Amino acid sequence: MSYQAPIKDMLFAIEHLAQIDQVAQLPGFEDAGLDTAQAVLEECAKLAEGVLAPLNWEGDQNPSALKDGAVKTTPGFKDAYRQYTEGGWQGLQHPQDFGGQGLPKTIGAACIEMINSANMSFALCPLLTDGAIEALLTAGSDALKATYLEKLVTGEWTGTMNLTEPQAGSDLALVRTRAEPQGDGTYKVFGTKIFITYGEHDMAENIVHLVLARVQGAPEGVKGISLFVVPKFMVNADGSLGARNDAHCVSIEHKLGIKASPTAVLQFGDNAGAVGYLVGEENRGLEYMFIMMNAARYAVGMQGIAIAERAYQKAVAYARERVQSRPVDGSMKESATIIHHPDVRRMLMTMRAHTEGCRAMATVAAAAYDAAHHHADAQVRKDSAAFYEFMVPLVKGYSTDMSIDVTSMGVQVHGGMGFIEETGAAQYYRDARILTIYEGTTAIQANDLVGRKTARDGGAVARAIAAQIEQTEAALHANSSGAAQTVAARLETARLAYLDVVEFVVKHGKSSPNAVFAGSVPYLLLAGRLVAGWQLARSLLVADALLQKGQDTAFMQAKIVTAQFYADHVLSSIPGMRDAIVAGAGSVTELALDAF
């Protein structure tokens, strides 16, 4: 069950696709060049491979358990978390003002991938803390920042996001948790929140719950939701911990996967009321929560890539070891390791190409995020932000969707052994299954892609991306290799199909919302496939150029083959997806409700 961080591929994406040199020219990121990236990734890999990965299976077998209101995490997790915080990993991307390292997302994203490949259940705790930090940084008062931020950035305390209630999942308008102002600037919070990741645990001294609730008299729906900090333990003026707040874990869920990660039902205010502190202004909670959500959505996309990478590595290891049947081409007289069989190769290539494609997409998106936040030029910031915002639903929705298929193939490569839990492949399959659901289902991501990211600007950003892809096609055409020509042709066909869909979405968004939303998830998956394939096409060009210079021949050749495989086997599916979206909307909603 060993895991080896794919540092080389990560650095390839960071250096050549995300162009870390340009990121290092942004104000504030002067020290964040390739050397820094390499040093950080190598250090992170030690933690991931040596400390976190060995606990992954244990977490599945011996998950978090609730007793008397306290959650005991898997043996080893607490110590691993200590090492995680001592290494300063929680603060990697957070401001130096609050004890962070202030590194760009372009580098931080790779670390998030590693931590999640090693142990997704563990990594969820820091992931939620990151979200809490983002929300406080953006909207917290100076007092809240002073009290909470440094402790969160060091990881001494952890954060949670409290959105969901039994009746309010995707639809936050239905939130009923209420907050009563106490006249002293504080509130008392009452209500039940479910599905709270690391809502209770024993790895940190305090837990900072960020809670959506309604203040009495607030408008109905999402415009009446406010955001509160509700600490597990009150914080004294000197920063020491005070009384236990009235926020308690009443149960944790029995889940399909990520079992080591405690998913809590939290009860706020069952006794005197849970003391809460308003974040920002009343009734703007959803807006702030979206800051957390957007950070978390990107990170969940990385989880998809991470679990796919882990499943791929395990499948490759098994395929190299398991001996079964002679090769079909008669090249060996004895039974061979199954990696010699074309169908096993097809599965491994599929797993590899999806993983590398989504990694490339996410890394490029991270660089756009960095430029959006740090570039000196306002127009570049704006364009970069628009690109990043378009990428978020793809990174989240598409990388997680592909991770379900990839982890499923990982089981398949193992044959019967894949179905036996001790083998470990099944755990990835179970763990991955949450990724298309939490932090907004794929349908919610697709709503975002269709509504805010495509229809709102009349498809401008969507088409701008197509124009960039076209430039890559031109570069491929200028390259003489057969692989480049193949990829160029597939990419062009796929881009044109994508443009058809963008046109369909823009044209019918208002007039036929049912038709557009019938194809919203397929549109997201199509766009994700295209952008990942585009980045692999760029990889091919880079690899070909470096190959000419004699650099790392085997690695560069592999990049080229992987790009071609992706074009042949994944991009080739895009025209059919277009047809389903554009021509097939009617049959999606035509069946009478009582006929189901």
Place this chain on the structure above:
Amino acid sequence: MSYQAPIKDMLFAIEHLAQIDQVAQLPGFEDAGLDTAQAVLEECAKLAEGVLAPLNWEGDQNPSALKDGAVKTTPGFKDAYRQYTEGGWQGLQHPQDFGGQGLPKTIGAACIEMINSANMSFALCPLLTDGAIEALLTAGSDALKATYLEKLVTGEWTGTMNLTEPQAGSDLALVRTRAEPQGDGTYKVFGTKIFITYGEHDMAENIVHLVLARVQGAPEGVKGISLFVVPKFMVNADGSLGARNDAHCVSIEHKLGIKASPTAVLQFGDNAGAVGYLVGEENRGLEYMFIMMNAARYAVGMQGIAIAERAYQKAVAYARERVQSRPVDGSMKESATIIHHPDVRRMLMTMRAHTEGCRAMATVAAAAYDAAHHHADAQVRKDSAAFYEFMVPLVKGYSTDMSIDVTSMGVQVHGGMGFIEETGAAQYYRDARILTIYEGTTAIQANDLVGRKTARDGGAVARAIAAQIEQTEAALHANSSGAAQTVAARLETARLAYLDVVEFVVKHGKSSPNAVFAGSVPYLLLAGRLVAGWQLARSLLVADALLQKGQDTAFMQAKIVTAQFYADHVLSSIPGMRDAIVAGAGSVTELALDAF
């Protein structure tokens, strides 16, 4: 977690697609008309819905357990099995000479689906017994038949298939279990078999193991494998049970799913040797085993359809009940049940269309099986057999592959609740995952499709099926409805793509085996999609005709919409699959082995 047998859809397929009237004209099936089918299905539904379905979740939570060499099955299973045997269900398709009911597969298949929808873990026991019966019927001596068949047909005893050994999974040439002739016509069997479904349990008095082993001096590889009956308890001359045989369960597996079904490691001959009786002739074991395998493969395909149906029903029930968000078309001012949301509808329609399509395909295949075995005309028998044989890898490989996607969508429809085990959707997702693996992985099915079923006859049967599809297209063209025209166009495009692939397989099978086998599974999935879509297209024609007569309007309209949905959303993917197979073979095996 209730289950309602989809009797109406089953009877539609049995009556109109498989044409039960024609089956009932076959010698031996005179009483097996539509009325019989309906009566049998209704009776079976009672057992499935009332007895077996309520035990499904219990089986997952409280699975079979091994203690002191004995397996205790889930509480309730033993009694349910008693009811199953008392109802005569084990003998449904088996000869009346041995106590069976001698019904056609066209009817029996629907019962297998129901039993598996209700409780797949339970249904595996009868499924394996069916295989043992087939093998003994075909190759067993009169003495073996006399001793074992009736007890198996009544279900008083159960059967197992013992193929796999730790080093021999897909590759049976590697079987090492040995059988030593004792000079009295019996053998002593020594070896270890793994993954033996219901290899040990407490639901029946005796277990009849069918075991692959090598007799000393036999040729190497698969031509030196013989098949033996090794009973758990010896059988006395009067049919009563004698001494315990030296075949023992040493462990059972901890699995991802189908947990109630004990998967045993069996040790043969650890003491004096397990007494075994040769089935048929020495060294022809593989041939006989294929008889069992073929029966079992079809049944595993039905399991795919069964679990997809169950997942669909559960998802529909949740979507009708869960309230979340307003409809995107503004048709309601309040939050609606999620079945009103287009993306949920898309998922439900996808689940439904796949399930009905595969059911139709399997039912038509069953009718071909019946004709192949019972028709008076030798040419019809031959053609029907060829059609059925072509269908087996599709029913097995494709229906199970789609069941993984469908059960995954079932989880997705449930949102966060889907990830909580108590909801039950996750169990189907876990259970389904074995189906593409056991009784031959999808790759093994695809090898069969490519080698024995396509290349061997130069693509004759494959093309004959395309010709039949073309006739359906002609009938669709003659139909004036828009749905028929849409389906006709998609079907034609898909059929032509399929023919390209058949051509590719036939042409390159010998010269470029790596290229052909790189696309073997995609070919299987493509062919499965096409045939299922073809049967739904036939359904559309039937439904349209019946609609004209005013029959069951809502049901017939639903058939038409489902066929159109399938054409728009599934058949539309086939040209892209063709491209990947025909143009993408090279990149599958190009990556250097050490580059993975």
